[in-house]
Amino acid sequence: MSEQTSIEPLLSGVDPEPIRFLDEQGRYAPSATAAEFADELAAVGADDFAQWYRDMVSTRAFDTECTHLQRQGQLALWVPSVGQEGCQAGLAHATEPQDHIFPAYREHTVARVRGLPLVQLARLFRGLTHGGWDVTDPANGNFHLYTLVLGAQAQHATGYALAQVLDAKRRAGDGALDAGEPGTATGEATMVFYGDGTSSQGDANEALIFAASYQTPEVFVVQNNQWAISVPVTRQSRTPLYRRALGFGLRSVQIDGNDPLAAYAVGRRFLRDAREGRGPGYIEALTYRIGAHTTSDDPTRYRAEGELEAWQRRDPIARLETHLRSLGLGDDFFEEVRATADREAKQIRDEILALPVPEADSMFAHVYSEPHPRIEEQRAWLAHYEASFTEGSAE
Ligand SMILES: Cc1ncc(C[n+]2csc(CCOP(=O)(O)OP(=O)(O)O)c2C)c(N)n1
Ligand SMILES: [Mg+2]
Incomplete structure (x- = not known):
């Protein structure tokens, strides 16, 4: 009988530190892995960071308001994104207006940054529309529909990105209409979001194969928030998720998903590479879902004690606040942002309650x-x- 072969050697490769610019307290302390992306932040100043912070705080206020509305019977369901605003703000600000975004269902900060009125998200969860918003309306920021069928959006995104290549070839007078070789500059990219659990879906894996085969101008973002409802990521994958993408032939990195600077820098680089014909990329953003999976879920049933508190200490909003204070912003700014966020959330609440019933x-x-x-x-x-x-x- 042959001895069982251990897979241990295959898994023992040492993973580099996740890319981060802000440490867990929010002090500027780039990891060694961040160095090659640092120039992407050269043109980003305090005003930009202040806007990112505003987007994160306002979305969280809206998000919290929607949880209340669900509890009051005004929404059928709500999907909180609290804790995941950091990577979402950085990545969304890394996009250009002509790029197309394919979200899952928890990308509220991305929606806001792309210009989709947040009331549209609530309209969906109030059951007033079958699909969502008009994606062909430029005012909605090329932000495609929320997709609750896990992984389906990875297929939609890859198909869209393939069409971006073919359109670019047609514009260039290349009649062959074949994709597959890097080098077609499309001038626009596709970014798709899904979760750690979704990375196990066939659809998500097939999308990676097509993206690699046809060198689509695409950035895959996997928000690893540690849980797929009650199943921990450690059950879904025996290897870090970013390593799986390497096996499909994509450039792939792991970032600290609660550091918006890391998300912006890597997102910016990968999106530009995609637009300029250097093929797809994959970003695993390590983050945490602070709230419940949805308003139908009770995470106290499956989370270990202390886990939530440990991640709350790495809250992306608190970290960016520390960074902004180091750049000279003071209490007046933070108080104004909070007051504005509360006012906006109240206003959206009124808009939601006044939405016409079809x-x-x-x-x-x-x-x-x-x-x-x-x-x-x-x-x-x-x-x-x-x-x-x-x-x-x-x-
Ligand atoms: C095809 C499919 N299978 C199962 C479900 C039920 N379901 C909804 S969310 C979810 C977990 C998804 O986890 P993850 O991809 O990590 O995303 P997260 O919710 O953590 O952001 C499951 C199993 C579904 N919506 N679609
Ligand atoms: Mg998850």
């Missing part, structure tokens, strides 16, 4: 592009049923 009949409108007998049958049944409630009805 006609029930509208659910049949876009099932097929053309009339369909089964849909017409169901539509007639509903009309009849609704009519049975009106006064004087014969039924």
